[in-house]
Amino acid sequence: MGYILTSVDSRTLLFDIALLFAMLLLPLIGMIIAKSTFTKYSKINSSRGLTAEQAARQILDNNGLFDVRVEHVSGSFEDCYLPNERVVCLSDSTYGKTSISAIGAAAHECGHACQFDEGYAPTVLGGKLAPAMNFCSRTWYIVFIIGCVLTFFPYVMYAGVAMFSVVLIYQLVTLPLEFDASRRALRTLRSDSILEENEIKPAKKVLTAAAITYVASLAASALQLIRLLLRARR
Numbered sequence: 001m002g003y004i005l006t007s008v009d010s011r012t013l014l015f016d017i018a019l020l021f022a023m024l025l026l027p028l029i030g031m032i033i034a035k036s037t038f039t040k041y042s043k044i045n046s047s048r049g050l051t052a053e054q055a056a057r058q059i060l061d062n063n064g065l066f067d068v069r070v071e072h073v074s075g076s077f078e079d080c081y082l083p084n085e086r087v088v089c090l091s092d093s094t095y096g097k098t099s100i101s102a103i104g105a106a107a108h109e110c111g112h113a114c115q116f117d118e119g120y121a122p123t124v125l126g127g128k129l130a131p132a133m134n135f136c137s138r139t140w141y142i143v144f145i146i147g148c149v150l151t152f153f154p155y156v157m158y159a160g161v162a163m164f165s166v167v168l169i170y171q172l173v174t175l176p177l178e179f180d181a182s183r184r185a186l187r188t189l190r191s192d193s194i195l196e197e198n199e200i201k202p203a204k205k206v207l208t209a210a211a212i213t214y215v216a217s218l219a220a221s222a223l224q225l226i227r228l229l230l231r232a233r234r
Contacts, residue, residue: 016227023223030216035077037209038093042101047196052094052106055194059110060088062192068113070106072096079105081112083127088113100195104203107189108210111181126174133170136163144228157232164228168221171214178214182207 050058056070068086078091088109094102115123140163147157186204189195195203 012230016230019223019227023220023227026216026220026223027213030213034209034213037206038077038101038105040101041104041202041206042093042097042099044100044199044202045098046100046103046194046199048194049098050103050194052090052097052102055103055189056088056090056106056110058192058194059107059188060113062188063110063114063117065110065113065117079109081109081116083112083116086113100199100202101206103189103194104185104206105210107185107194107203108181108207110188111184112177114184115177115181120177120180122173122176122180126170126177129166129170129173132166136166140164140167147232154232161225161228161232164221164225168218168225171218171221175214175218178211182211 053070053072060066060068060070068088070088070090072095073089073091075091076093078089079094080089081087082089088106090102090106090109094105097103114120140160142160143163144157144160147154147160150156182204185207186200189203190197190200
């Protein structure tokens with residue numbers, strides 16, 4: 001019987017290690033793919049010669065978002081849209097660049113600006129979940145560790161698992177935002193003639209590679225949830 005228990009424990013440990021390895025590896029692979037694709041097409045300048053911020057300004061103005069500012073922020077791959085400040089932030093890897101990668105990234109963030117302006121449903125839902133997600137993301141592991149210590153009160157551990165589930169749900173809800181922002185970006189890059197037709201396909205590759213990072217992050221969180229549930233059951 002002792003041998004069987006040891007064998008079961010060994011298999012459980014190996015499975016946990018495999019989950020941990022996959023959880024760490026998936027985001028890394030996604031990031032490598034995204035950065036390598038961005039770097040590849042950052043060496044190809046657009047035919048029209050617009051900089052990323054000029055393209056962003058054109059997209060925003062064409063959608064009536066005259067009050068949304070375009071600003072430069074330090075760092076690389078830190079592009080984002082800040083809805084409360086109504087600012088499209090373009091980082092060093094994007095701002096001032098005329099490459100297909102930079103223009104694609106800028107258009108993607110403008111897509112987010114359009115989503116917020118239209119009240120796009122996943123944006124509204126994500127906004128409602130954000131406060132709970134922010135709280136849970138900062139505290140779930142503390143609650144889980146307390147549950148591991150207080151073995152006589154295991155429900156504390158499950159409370160930590162439930163809090164992490166909120167983070168996963170938020171990622172799941174906001175994932176469509178990224179795909180939709182990329183769809184909007186490609187559509188406006190073509191319709192507004194910001195990129196030539198032969199440049200749309202490379203831009204799509206850049207945006208698809210970036211989307212992989214969000215999918216990989218969601219998958220890693222799902223694996224983490226499985227690990228937490230297995231530990232709670234033990």
